[in-house]
Amino acid sequence: MSFVSLNIESPTDAPAKLTRRALAKQRTRERVLSAARRLFTERGYEGATIRDIAQAAGMSTGAVFASFADKSELFDEILTTDYEIIYAQMRQAGQDAQSVDEGVIGMFAVAYGFHIEQLPLLQASIAVSWTRSETAERRNRSHLKHIFALLDGVLARGVERGELKADIDAKLLAEIIWDVYVANYRRAIFDAWSVEALLARLSEQLKVILAGARA
Amino acid sequence: MGVRDDQKQATREKVLDAARDLFNETGYDETTIRAIAERAGVSVGSVFTTFASKAEVLSHVMEKRLGELYAEFDRVVPYLRGSTADRLCSIFAIHYEFETRRVKLFLAHIAASYNPANEPGVKPFGRNERLSQMLHDVIEDGVRRGDVRPDVDPGLAVDVLKATYAWNYRLAAAGGVVQAIELSAAMDRQIAFIAEAWRPR
Numbered sequence: 001m002s003f004v005s006l007n008i009e010s011p012t013d014a015p016a017k018l019t020r021r022a023l024a025k026q027r028t029r030e031r032v033l034s035a036a037r038r039l040f041t042e043r044g045y046e047g048a049t050i051r052d053i054a055q056a057a058g059m060s061t062g063a064v065f066a067s068f069a070d071k072s073e074l075f076d077e078i079l080t081t082d083y084e085i086i087y088a089q090m091r092q093a094g095q096d097a098q099s100v101d102e103g104v105i106g107m108f109a110v111a112y113g114f115h116i117e118q119l120p121l122l123q124a125s126i127a128v129s130w131t132r133s134e135t136a137e138r139r140n141r142s143h144l145k146h147i148f149a150l151l152d153g154v155l156a157r158g159v160e161r162g163e164l165k166a167d168i169d170a171k172l173l174a175e176i177i178w179d180v181y182v183a184n185y186r187r188a189i190f191d192a193w194s195v196e197a198l199l200a201r202l203s204e205q206l207k208v209i210l211a212g213a214r215a
Numbered sequence: 216m217g218v219r220d221d222q223k224q225a226t227r228e229k230v231l232d233a234a235r236d237l238f239n240e241t242g243y244d245e246t247t248i249r250a251i252a253e254r255a256g257v258s259v260g261s262v263f264t265t266f267a268s269k270a271e272v273l274s275h276v277m278e279k280r281l282g283e284l285y286a287e288f289d290r291v292v293p294y295l296r297g298s299t300a301d302r303l304c305s306i307f308a309i310h311y312e313f314e315t316r317r318v319k320l321f322l323a324h325i326a327a328s329y330n331p332a333n334e335p336g337v338k339p340f341g342r343n344e345r346l347s348q349m350l351h352d353v354i355e356d357g358v359r360r361g362d363v364r365p366d367v368d369p370g371l372a373v374d375v376l377k378a379t380y381a382w383n384y385r386l387a388a389a390g391g392v393v394q395a396i397e398l399s400a401a402m403d404r405q406i407a408f409i410a411e412a413w414r415p416r
Contacts, residue, residue: 122329124330126329127327127329127330129326130325130384131242131244131388137388169408172405172408175382175405176379176408176409178382179381180375180379183374183378185329186339189329204368204371205375207371208412208413209375210412211411211413212408212409212412
């Protein structure tokens with residue numbers, strides 16, 4: 001089973017006709033982003049400098065700064081793009097599920113599948129989120145808010161179906177599920193666990209977490 | 216131990232103390248090996264003869280700190296009373312009290328446990344066998360005392376507890392000053408929830 005097939009929807013609103021200059025600017029951005037993605041993946045956040053990124057993109061440092069204010073903005077843009085790609089799939093997985101377990105596992109199967117393919121980038125993003133600026137934290141929070149809304153939906157439908165008790169503390173439950181999901185990445189990092197192994201473990205952990213919440 | 220070993224040991228201690236303070240005051244990423252050497256009053260070269268990298272310095276700083284903490288736990292754990300959940304709450308409350316004294320240092324330790332720099336001399340957060348073992352023992356003891364169902368897999372329960380414990384430090388990562396008591400209060404609620412899973416019924 002593959003968890004990495006990405007059905008990226010094409011943007012609904014076609015971009016307005018771009019002037020040649022705007023088009024050139026957009027191409028520059030894309031070149032910078034693709035070089036940055038490669039270097040962050042290879043070297044982590046601290047290890048990739050703007051100078052390296054400019055060099056890899058075949059342009060001057062000044063040209064990079066014309067498109068991005070600093071390295072963290074560049075990094076944020078990459079993470080936001082990735083997040084948007086998996087968010088749509090996670091939402092679908094959560095909505096299609098017939099049970100809470102299926103919904104949670106379905107959602108995180110998407111996330112594990114996506115991130116394991118580019119693990120160093122994920123490692124850099126988690127590491128940075130613990131120690132970096134308020135900007136990183138804000139970005140992280142706004143993404144998290146949406147993911148938590150999906151988890152809340154899965155749990156709420158579980159309550160409606162009578163699978164979970166009506167009086168569960170859904171916020172707490174979602175938090176604990178999330179904590180465990182994130183912590184499991186260490187097994188991918190240090191023990192080279194596959195997506196399937198991570199999901200099998202998460203599924204067992206979920207049984208422990210949900211045991212007290214089941215109706 | 217010869218004079219040379221004594222000196223080596225003294226250098227090591229000085230470097231670890233200096234690094235602990237700098238990581239906590241200015242942050243891990245912002246601290247260079249040069250700055251650590253300067254604060255410790257030793258040469259940059261002598262830091263590198265003792266440690267392969269900054270990541271290794273951080274790992275040893277934490278190991279030293281946790282060594283002190285767990286020595287304390289060895290004395291305390293036999294005196295823990297109450298339900299399994301109560302005992303776990305106490306254990307984590309002591310951790311939070313200890314780590315919030317140098318919270319930035321601990322955040323760096325968690326961050327490093329996801330870091331791409333994956334080196335042999337580094338023992339990341341999550342690989343702390345003492346903590347895992349202690350939690351394991353408390354849960355198994357709970358089975359013996361009859362307030363934990365025997366069919367609960369302690370390994371899974373430990374996973375969930377540790378993940379929750381670490382994530383609560385997000386409250387500190389968000390910026391402001393965080394009190395140990397807030398973190399313990401959050402953990403108490405989470406433990407109460409998780410304990411439902413193993414409550415005999």
